[in-house]
Amino acid sequence: xxQCRTIFQDGDHRWLAIxxxxxxxxxxxxxxxxxxxxxxxxxxxxxGGIEIFPAVFSALCAETDPNRVKAIFAxxxxxxxxxxxxxWLDFNPGLKCYTSWLWSSFLPHFGGTAETFxxxxxxxxxxxxxxxDLEAVPAHYLHSSGNFxxxxxxxxxxxxxxVGAALLPPEQDDLFVKDFDQHIQYxxxxxxxxxxxxxxxxxxCERVAVMNxxxxxxxxxxxxxxxxxxxxxxxxxxxxxxxx
Amino acid sequence: MNAPESLFRRPAAPTSESQLARIVRSNEEIKxxxxxxxxxxxxxxxxxxxxxxAGTAALGFGVLSNELRRFAQDLTQQMASLREMTAESxxxxxxxxxxxxLDRILELAVLACEGREIPGLELVMxxxxxxxxxxxxxxxxxxKVLHRALEATxxxxxxxxxxxxxxxxxxxxxxxxxxxxxxxSTDFADVIDQIKRSLEKLTRERLIKxxx
Numbered sequence: 001x002x003q004c005r006t007i008f009q010d011g012d013h014r015w016l017a018i019x020x021x022x023x024x025x026x027x028x029x030x031x032x033x034x035x036x037x038x039x040x041x042x043x044x045x046x047x048g049g050i051e052i053f054p055a056v057f058s059a060l061c062a063e064t065d066p067n068r069v070k071a072i073f074a075x076x077x078x079x080x081x082x083x084x085x086x087x088w089l090d091f092n093p094g095l096k097c098y099t100s101w102l103w104s105s106f107l108p109h110f111g112g113t114a115e116t117f118x119x120x121x122x123x124x125x126x127x128x129x130x131x132x133d134l135e136a137v138p139a140h141y142l143h144s145s146g147n148f149x150x151x152x153x154x155x156x157x158x159x160x161x162x163v164g165a166a167l168l169p170p171e172q173d174d175l176f177v178k179d180f181d182q183h184i185q186y187x188x189x190x191x192x193x194x195x196x197x198x199x200x201x202x203x204x205c206e207r208v209a210v211m212n213x214x215x216x217x218x219x220x221x222x223x224x225x226x227x228x229x230x231x232x233x234x235x236x237x238x239x240x241x242x243x244x
Numbered sequence: 245m246n247a248p249e250s251l252f253r254r255p256a257a258p259t260s261e262s263q264l265a266r267i268v269r270s271n272e273e274i275k276x277x278x279x280x281x282x283x284x285x286x287x288x289x290x291x292x293x294x295x296x297x298a299g300t301a302a303l304g305f306g307v308l309s310n311e312l313r314r315f316a317q318d319l320t321q322q323m324a325s326l327r328e329m330t331a332e333s334x335x336x337x338x339x340x341x342x343x344x345x346l347d348r349i350l351e352l353a354v355l356a357c358e359g360r361e362i363p364g365l366e367l368v369m370x371x372x373x374x375x376x377x378x379x380x381x382x383x384x385x386x387x388k389v390l391h392r393a394l395e396a397t398x399x400x401x402x403x404x405x406x407x408x409x410x411x412x413x414x415x416x417x418x419x420x421x422x423x424x425x426x427x428x429s430t431d432f433a434d435v436i437d438q439i440k441r442s443l444e445k446l447t448r449e450r451l452i453k454x455x456x
Contacts, residue, residue, distance in 0.1 A: 001356060050345075050349060051349075053349050053350075053352075053353055054349060054352040054353040054355075054356045055356065057353040057356070057357070058353060058356035058357045058358075061357050061360055061362055062357075062360065065363050066362065066363075066364075067363050067364045086346055087346060087349060087350060087353070090346070090350060090368050090371065090372060091364065091368055093371075
């Protein structure tokens with residue numbers, strides 16, 4: 001079963017990371033899901049694929065009431081991001097799914113009605129969760145053509161989707177990056193191949209470099225914190241992407 | 245404690261995978277009947293010309309050829325409506341398969357919670373059960389409609405068989421054209437037998453097994 005770890009807490013404002021499933025089938029990529037709680041409501045970032053729903057759901061239930069999940073944030077349209085949507089809707093048919101306008105007519109293939117989807121314009125926007133106003137930060141072409149990250153100004157946490165992702169070997173299951181130089185080798189190939197545009201990458205780096213970020217939380221691999229956040233942004237800025 | 249066992253209170257549905265395979269087989273039989281009906285239509289047209297050449301000796305044969313042509317047209321129409329029904333059945337079966345997959349994963353999720361209290365689970369289960377029952381009933385309804393349509397087609401094909409037999413009798417009075425008319429009426433009887441066999445196969449392909 002996946003573990004549910006609290007990575008930030010300030011009163012009822014909390015971030016939970018649902019990570020590392022030892023029973024995961026080897027052919028399914030490991031994913032991190034993040035739950036942001038505030039004022040009795042919660043939002044789930046990239047809830048994951050349909051096949052890993054039992055693992056995510058049971059880990060989440062161990063920590064919190066699944067009925068409180070009032071919204072889902074889908075950074076983009078991939079099946080490992082959002083194909084479990086129909087099952088989350090089983091628990092809350094009124095749940096809102098925030099995603100790029102580009103995908104709001106594609107994601108209904110995974111479930112939901114016209115009322116389920118809240119389309120985000122290209123420039124982003126705010127997403128209310130309890131007492132919070134989370135910010136959808138544009139990250140188009142990194143890697144999806146309609147792609148957003150989610151910033152929590154209060155917690156100083158940026159959910160960065162596939163940016164920062166690392167395909168770690170099974171024995172490296174730390175929640176946080178411990179040794180940046182050793183870690184980044186597992187991110188390099190992924191970023192070169194999955195990120196399609198150097199121009200888009202440069203814009204993203206410029207955008208997030210001026211944000212106050214304590215933790216950068218990717219969908220795969222370990223979380224960057226403290227100085228490793230700026231270190232990662234610099235590394236990414238230098239990397240040539242969109243090549244085989 | 246929320247008991248996951250209650251998630252299994254569902255109608256006992258047969259496997260949807262085999263239902264889809266049955267629909268594919270039905271569709272193939274329908275296509276084969278449509279092709280044969282087209283053949284009867286052409287054969288009947290030729291038979292009408294032959295009867296005209298044979299003159300008064302083949303008046304009865306001419307009337308029957310006209311009837312066989314009408315039969316082929318009615319059969320084509322009937323098969324078009326059957327084809328539409330099978331297309332709708334694909335939707336019904338796909339919905340059922342999707343629901344079953346979601347239910348299976350939901351069950352695994354509840355079991356993974358190892359008996360922990362899950363608020364609202366009863367409501368979720370009731371909704372899932374209602375959705376499954378609704379989709380299963382819709383499929384059962386389709387199966388009934390399809391079966392009734394097949395029975396009606398069976399009666400139409402019986403009529404075709406009678407027409408072909410009568411054409412054989414009329415061919416015997418065809419004078420010098422008798423052997424040509426006999427050949428045509430035997431061909432009619434053969435293709436109608438072929439349709440009967442396809443129809444029997446179609447009738448055996450039920451979307452839902454008896455008693456489920």
